[in-house]
Amino acid sequence: MIEQSRVATPATRAEPTAAHNPRAVLTVLSLAAFMASLDTFVVNVAFDAIGTSFSGSSIANLSWVLNGYAIVFAALLVPLGRLADRIGRKRMFLQGLGLFTAASVACAVAPGLWWLVVFRLLQAAGAAAITPTSLGLLLAAVPAGKRLGYVRIWTTVAGIAAAGGPVIGGLLVTASWRWVFLINLPVGIVAFVAARHVVPDSRDTAVTRIPDGLGAGLLTVGVGALALAIVKGGDWGWGSEDTIAVFVLAVAALAGFVWRAEHHPVPVVDPALYRVRTFAAANLAMLAFSLGLAGYLLMVVLWLQNVWHWSTIATGFGVAPGPAMVPLVAVLTQRLAHRVQAGALAAVGSVLFVVAAVVNLLLLGPHGTRYASELLPGQLIAGLGIGLTLPTLLAAATAGLPPHRASTGSGVINMTRQIGFVLGVSIVVAILGAPASYAAAHHAFQHGWWTIAGAELVAAVSCLGLLRRRASTD
Incomplete structure (x- = not known):
């Protein structure tokens, strides 16, 4: 349901193409958005199976399969959306889709828990590129009078993913939790090929500056450190030096993120x-x-x-x-x-x-x-x-x-x-x-x-x- 309020402004320019079919564009972009959204829900059901596969993994360590994805997704969502407005949404969409699909395959063959976490971080970066650009591309390709209806359909796809995710995840994990990720390969390939031929490019010519990459990095470190302190505080001791140090790191990184937002010309989050x-x-x-x-x-x-x-x-x-x-x-x-x-x-x-x-x-x-x-x-x-x-x-x-x-x-x-x-x-x-x-x-x-x-x-x-x-x- 990302960016459902995005509208094409006069600065948004769609590349000329052969007559493109808005319904075909909607289908392709919704398919990619469905894949990125579905992955969030199926992994929850696979949580216990992943832990069994990697014996000796505590629930605290397993939580990073979920948290690592969410942290990177949160930090990169706005910067990649803005960068796509500048360099071209289709280019960013295809790169994100390719990264998400490749990282999904890597997750499926991960030899250990922390390898899986690393590949999930790459998956999240791909999803952060797919989600805002898919809706931006849709709105630029659809006549103004039909945008609201198309956006509602695109938004409903996320709800369908939420509804079907637990059941699909349960069925796939019956064979192996690795299928939860491997299923993205054929879907990703179909979406990539179709997008290249069906989806017209668009960009916002008013966007001329690169988003604040350091600010996004500080947000990633801050939220990650906060999650680490909460998850491991019980094992380390809430008053231990390790726990306090990680909490201090979280506060310092988040304070740095706020400072960057106040002073950078293109902040991740505009304080206004x-x-x-x-x-x-x-x-x-x-x-x-x-x-x-x-x-x-x-x-x-x-x-x-x-x-x-x-x-x-x-x-x-x-x-x-x-x-x-x-x-x-x-x-x-x-x-x-x-x-x-x-x-x-x-x-x-x-x-x-x-x-x-x-x-x-x-x-x-x-x-x-x-x-x-x-x-x-x-x-x-x-x-x-x-x-x-x-x-x-x-x-x-x-x-x-x-x-x-x-x-x-x-x-x-x-x-x-x-x-x-x-x-x-x-x-x-x-x-x-x-x-x-x-x-x-x-x-x-x-x-x-x-x-x-x-x-x-x-x-x-x-x-x-x-x-x-x-x-x-x-």
Whole structure:
């Protein structure tokens, strides 16, 4: 759902081509976006299988298969999107697609856990190039009057990936977790060849400067160090020299990132954006909401596989009902958007997520034969909450921005989403640890559900900042 508010400005120039078919362009670009989005969801289901394959890997170390991807994706999303505007979106799209596909194959043959993490970082760099450029190319190739409908279709693809990801991941992991990555090879090749022949190029001639690469590097180090300190703090000791040193590194790197944003002519994040009340509120809400969402998804998978001892394919089907509701609810939300304020919709969705976490806290027991009465209620409520909140926040973040900042604002809100994802996974890993008994595991999961509920409550309160004021200067 990246950059769904991007619009082609007069400075955007499409390269002349033979008569291109907008529907064919939509199909090709959506296929690539689907592949990048799907990978996020299938790896969650493969989490336990990867750990079994690389024996001796702790949950803290395994978390970097998820976190490494999210950190690099977050740091490179905006810079690569801006760079693509300058050098040509099609060129960046094809390079990103090629890198993502090659890195996927490398992930499939990774000989060890840390090799897998490195290849996941390369995958993330490819995804960060694919996602903003695919929508930019689409908007430049589609007549102005049809853009909204095409963007909705492109956006829905991410919802379909969320719904199908757990099931597809479960089926693939039944053969081997390596198929989760290897399946990207034929899809990537088809998308690459088709894009070369079907998709016309475009660029923004107003973009003349290179984005702040050092700022992106500082963001990567800062978020990575923060995740490392949270994940390893329990093993190292929260007051140990190692933990404190890594926390200090995180603070220093993030402070450097903020300083660069204030002084660089083309910062990763324009500080002026956060002076728009609705944008600041949407980003704070997205950070808290994504933290809870990432933690929730990981906890459900770990509960099914490590407490109920379900197979991977059963876990995939068990996780699917929640994400499957998201595109359905998102479509219904579009009809409410003109009647109900975005802040109210997002706040209700976040509160529903709080309810889902509390329901799981109260209902989940040690026996995996009571899925319909123990886990399914929370799954359905969470899916309803995600469908109400996530697309609403993505759209509301840019609603109060001037047109020339909509593209950057949309990239930043998705960067915030990825950072929330990193923090959610890290905090859940730190809370769960490695319990030695069911009693210890149940106690740890209870703390996890309360943490998720707390994060979503913060998101709900932050969403109120999106409510329109009678006399607003924004």
